[in-house]
Amino acid sequence: MATTLFFNIATLGGVDRKGRLRLQGSEMAQFETLDNAYLLVKDGRIADFGQMEQMPKFDDNVTKVDADGGTVMPSFCDSHTHIVNAGSREGEFVDKINGLSYAEIAKRGGGILNSADKLHEMSEDDLYEQSMKRVREVMFKGTGCVEIKSGYGLNTEDELKMLRVIKRIKETSPLKVVANFLGAHAVGRAYAGRQAEYVDLVINEMIPAVAAEGLADFVDVFCDEGFFTPEETGRILQAGAKHGMRGKIHGQELAPSGGVEVALKHNALSVDHLESMTDEDIAMMIGTETSPTALPGTSFFLNIPFAPVRKMLSAGLGPAIASDYNPGSTPSGDMKFVVSLACIKMRLLPEEALNAATINGAYAMGLSADYGSIAIGKVANFYITHPIPSIAFIPYAYTTPVIREVYLNGERQN
Numbered sequence: 001m002a003t004t005l006f007f008n009i010a011t012l013g014g015v016d017r018k019g020r021l022r023l024q025g026s027e028m029a030q031f032e033t034l035d036n037a038y039l040l041v042k043d044g045r046i047a048d049f050g051q052m053e054q055m056p057k058f059d060d061n062v063t064k065v066d067a068d069g070g071t072v073m074p075s076f077c078d079s080h081t082h083i084v085n086a087g088s089r090e091g092e093f094v095d096k097i098n099g100l101s102y103a104e105i106a107k108r109g110g111g112i113l114n115s116a117d118k119l120h121e122m123s124e125d126d127l128y129e130q131s132m133k134r135v136r137e138v139m140f141k142g143t144g145c146v147e148i149k150s151g152y153g154l155n156t157e158d159e160l161k162m163l164r165v166i167k168r169i170k171e172t173s174p175l176k177v178v179a180n181f182l183g184a185h186a187v188g189r190a191y192a193g194r195q196a197e198y199v200d201l202v203i204n205e206m207i208p209a210v211a212a213e214g215l216a217d218f219v220d221v222f223c224d225e226g227f228f229t230p231e232e233t234g235r236i237l238q239a240g241a242k243h244g245m246r247g248k249i250h251g252q253e254l255a256p257s258g259g260v261e262v263a264l265k266h267n268a269l270s271v272d273h274l275e276s277m278t279d280e281d282i283a284m285m286i287g288t289e290t291s292p293t294a295l296p297g298t299s300f301f302l303n304i305p306f307a308p309v310r311k312m313l314s315a316g317l318g319p320a321i322a323s324d325y326n327p328g329s330t331p332s333g334d335m336k337f338v339v340s341l342a343c344i345k346m347r348l349l350p351e352e353a354l355n356a357a358t359i360n361g362a363y364a365m366g367l368s369a370d371y372g373s374i375a376i377g378k379v380a381n382f383y384i385t386h387p388i389p390s391i392a393f394i395p396y397a398y399t400t401p402v403i404r405e406v407y408l409n410g411e412r413q414n
Contacts, residue, residue, distance in 0.1 A: 322364070
């Protein structure tokens, strides 16, 4: 039985003694900490924690790690990413600087279709190797759980290729990974002008093929203006549910699109983006299981409005925040920066933003029973910082590297 004791922890953050699966409304301002602490890990899970003066004595068989006055924080849980992709799109970055909108670039055949063209030409092995570099990048920036979507295939063969790569990442990375099938990210080039036929392909061919190989935990749709309609989204979510895939969808990014309503109708676990979320949408979400998930990095990079997260909190909702790491609209998976943006641009308190990026992010992947906080019995995914003056320093010092060591499943990552 592998046992490790972490001691001389200046502050142990994200402590949960109540077994909560998510925080909502005013609860999100509560980020419990413990000063001058120790943390005990056994077989990859948290076994005990407390203050140093109450620490039991341990024999020499226990591995001891001196936190040396650093802060210990639960790993970020990034519930919306497109980490598996075929490379960067900095040309479109220049197009945006020159005045083209995200929608205009997509209409010209760029955007998602550009990434699909590149991915079609790339082998599965090359796609895996390139994607693993991004996985390691986010891991050392503090992420311990991540959702990864397909959606740059847009035909059955290439969507399966993406999902097989995600499966390999699950099997070879210490990160906790969930897979989300996003065949309805855009209409593939071969079906240009034939959207209804493409939706039928997703429902009748792609989803059964994905399910036959057990490649996805969730099903996703880009339900928005210029992409897929609420009716099409509902049909795809229903087909996914028949094959054991719960919905986690894109909605209300470019315009009020009916995404929230269709997500609730089909009991989706989350509805993500929400930059165009209305007061009516917020009211509909009260008392539901569906997690509203904001993506502040997308708003920052595209220079579009930020999701109305303060309004969500005032209504008693429990939003998550995620990176949307992708080559077109958010080329960054740095969750520390996402937390900073949530504070600076969405006016979240540091405690609210950190809860949104940890326990609520875990909830938005169906993982919060095991991840997202420092609680006895949970998986030991956390990072140790250099000595910092307070928890608020993490979002305040928005470009300062604070992480000294990363531990996943109780083991230090190198």
